[in-house]
Amino acid sequence: MHGVGPWPGEWPEGEYFDPELLAHGDTRNVVDAYRYWTMDAIIADLDTRRHGFHVAIENWQHDMNIGSIVRSANAFLADTVHIVGRKRWNRRGAMVTDRYQHVIHHPDVASFRAWMDEREIPIIAVDNVGEAVPVDKADLPERCVFLFGQEGPGLSEEALAAAVAHIEITQYGSTRSMNASAAGAVVMYEWCRRWA
Missing domain, CATH: 3.40.1280.10 (SPOUT methyltransferase, trefoil knot domain)
Structure with a gap:
């Protein structure tokens, strides 16, 4: 299995975290920095850094x-x-x-x-x-x-x-x-x- 399982221990704080992913794990093809983030949060972050x-x-x-x-x-x-x-x-x-x-x-x-x-x-x-x-x-x-x-x-x-x-x-x-x-x-x- 690729990805990560449910978040172990107390959940992290932050609007960009997805409660469903924290509860059930994140098997998406994303870099580790975006694990457990909502899709909208990932897109918003990418939009601040996109190339020309x-x-x-x-x-x-x-x-x-x-x-x-x-x-x-x-x-x-x-x-x-x-x-x-x-x-x-x-x-x-x-x-x-x-x-x-x-x-x-x-x-x-x-x-x-x-x-x-x-x-x-x-x-x-x-x-x-x-x-x-x-x-x-x-x-x-x-x-x-x-x-x-x-x-x-x-x-x-x-x-x-x-x-x-x-x-x-x-x-x-x-x-x-x-x-x-x-x-x-x-x-x-x-x-x-x-x-x-």
């Missing part, structure tokens, strides 16, 4: 990687995850982290771009096409959104055109592309290495 980057994924073919990208976004404390295209996505890979992570849906690239433009958040396309700059050599603004494409076809032409910069992950093997969720984790880690 957002993550966006085009979802035209019901990509199975979206849940894993959401989970990584939570692990790296992304501000928000944006789903562009189809609203439905497979939440299984998120391992319930979508409850703690802000997720916004945009029906198309145009509405996504308008949302970002309104907030002056530059769009950085992540795809190994054209003259993309390797992520370790690229300028990664403190406030930006990383836009990832579908597994296989990558980003649409409209999405590439919406971006102010294109970055890629240097690869050394025979495959043309890597798994989208793995690529997301690499890029988020690189941003955190510089700014977190």
Whole structure:
């Protein structure tokens, strides 16, 4: 069993503690610092510390990687995850982290771009096409959104055109592309290495 059992002894004081979890245990996939906290309290605390980057994924073919990208976004404390295209996505890979992570849906690239433009958040396309700059050599603004494409076809032409910069992950093997969720984790880690 992962997690912790009922709180031993006298209960701690604090509005952020959940009486149900204190009484019955906390088996959620959360770091120890958040054990026995209510979900709302965890979200509120995360909101005081979220990083300046957002993550966006085009979802035209019901990509199975979206849940894993959401989970990584939570692990790296992304501000928000944006789903562009189809609203439905497979939440299984998120391992319930979508409850703690802000997720916004945009029906198309145009509405996504308008949302970002309104907030002056530059769009950085992540795809190994054209003259993309390797992520370790690229300028990664403190406030930006990383836009990832579908597994296989990558980003649409409209999405590439919406971006102010294109970055890629240097690869050394025979495959043309890597798994989208793995690529997301690499890029988020690189941003955190510089700014977190």
